[in-house]
Amino acid sequence: MKNEALFRFLLRLGDDSLILGQRLAEWCGHGPILEEDIAMTNISLDLIGQAMSILDYAGVVEDKGRDCDKLGLLRFESEYVNLLLVEQPNGDFGDTMMRQFLFDAFRKPLYERLVNSSDKQLAAIADKSLKETRYHLKHSSEWIIRLGDGTEESHTRIQNSLDTLWRYSSELFYSDEVDNELTKTGILPDLSGIRSEWEATVNSVFQQATIVIPTNNWKFEGGRLGRHSEHFGHLLSELQYMQRAYPNMQW
Amino acid sequence: MVDKAQIYSWLEEVSDPEIPVLSVIDLGVVRNAQIIDGDWLITITPTYSGCPAMKTMEEDILSKLKEKGVDSVKVELVLAPAWSTDWLSENGRMKLREYGIAPPEHEVDKSVLFAEPTVVPCPKCGSRNTRMVSQFGSTACKALYQCNECQEPYDYFKCLK
Structure with missing residues (x-):
């Protein structure tokens, strides 16, 4: 393999998109209103499209003949390295929007930096994906504010969503030798400003939504190293079903 | 040749x-x-x-x-x-409008977060009194709008930059 750190970084990036895309696709036909059903599946499509570009490129870097389908659909649970946040179940519409918002607010500043990667293909993928992510963030932010600053019922429920999902947010900023190696070799630009930018977005939106960040410091991490929550195996069984039942099928 | x-x-x-x-x-x-x-x-x-x-x-x-x-x-x-939507040809923009899809407006405001929805004239009656129904429409490239004057619901080929 030409660059193992780059391969691992791309898997993390691609798995986040793939798994969140899969979760959003579960809403297809079940959205609370038609427009939101369409919005969530649109965002799902963007994310799965991004995952295809990223995982195809990961396959090129790995150089073992795996493409986005092989990487996306034929790995075992512990080989996926997505964030725990994105694999959490959809819950109610508020839970889904909160999960999306915490993620979008992170993805936008991340892509804004990856656009300047010295790796041309990574920069190209980031540039393409950034344009889509801006729309996703706008959509999820507006819903957080509307639900939080809405009725007593919607306020209580979106606050509950935040209380439940907040514990998965610190993993967004997980960093290890993969990032260090890529920063040292100049492939990754300086990513250190992402957290403060994310905090500024999150604080501003929560303030308008009149909801508050929970004060406990529970944190759950492990996804980046392939340690997943109990929900993940169920998600994979659905995601991988066709390729497992009919190996190498194409359509 | x-x-x-x-x-x-x-x-x-x-x-x-x-x-x-x-x-x-x-x-x-x-x-x-x-x-x-x-x-x-x-x-x-x-x-x-x-x-x-x-x-x-x-x-x-x-x-x-x-x-x-x-x-x-x-x-x-x-x-x-x-x-980017800037690559849509002038000819293409004209064809879209005739087809009933509003072509992308040249949006000035790039601060997508909290920016007001763009004013998109109705492709049927031309009125500027329209509203965005949803940022996401029938395909990834479109948003859903409705005209407040003639009530026409229509797709907007949304700006991507």
Whole structure:
């Protein structure tokens, strides 16, 4: 393999998109209103499209003949390295929007930096994906504010969503030798400003939504190293079903 | 002798499968056509990462050029530079409007977060008194609007920059 750190970084990036895309696709036909059903599946499509570009490129870097389908659909649970946040179940519409918002607010500043990667293909993928992510963030932010600053019922429920999902947010900023190696070799630009930018977005939106960040410091991490929550195996069984039942099928 | 202009004019006959009024040239997804080692190489770029029409467009381009007698053709998908709605041709914008889809407005405000929705004139009656129903429409590239005057619901080919 030409660059193992780059391969691992791309898997993390691609798995986040793939798994969140899969979760959003579960809403297809079940959205609370038609427009939101369409919005969530649109965002799902963007994310799965991004995952295809990223995982195809990961396959090129790995150089073992795996493409986005092989990487996306034929790995075992512990080989996926997505964030725990994105694999959490959809819950109610508020839970889904909160999960999306915490993620979008992170993805936008991340892509804004990856656009300047010295790796041309990574920069190209980031540039393409950034344009889509801006729309996703706008959509999820507006819903957080509307639900939080809405009725007593919607306020209580979106606050509950935040209380439940907040514990998965610190993993967004997980960093290890993969990032260090890529920063040292100049492939990754300086990513250190992402957290403060994310905090500024999150604080501003929560303030308008009149909801508050929970004060406990529970944190759950492990996804980046392939340690997943109990929900993940169920998600994979659905995601991988066709390729497992009919190996190498194409359509 | 087949030249690039000829290839482009033939590609005017290949339409977007989801917005058949637009050709792949109008849409701006065809980035280049050149001869590499005796084969024509057509470079295309997706409008959105997950656009399901790209595969169909690729196949339609291949079969159109075969039909015109150009046998050795390859189509390559590239991501950079990223497609933007600025690449829609003037002709394409006109065709969209006639078809009932509002073409992308030149949005000035880039601060997507909390920016007010863009004013998109109704393609049916021309009124500017319209509202956004949803940021996401029938395909990845469109948003859903409705006219407050004539009540027409319509798609807006949303700005992507």
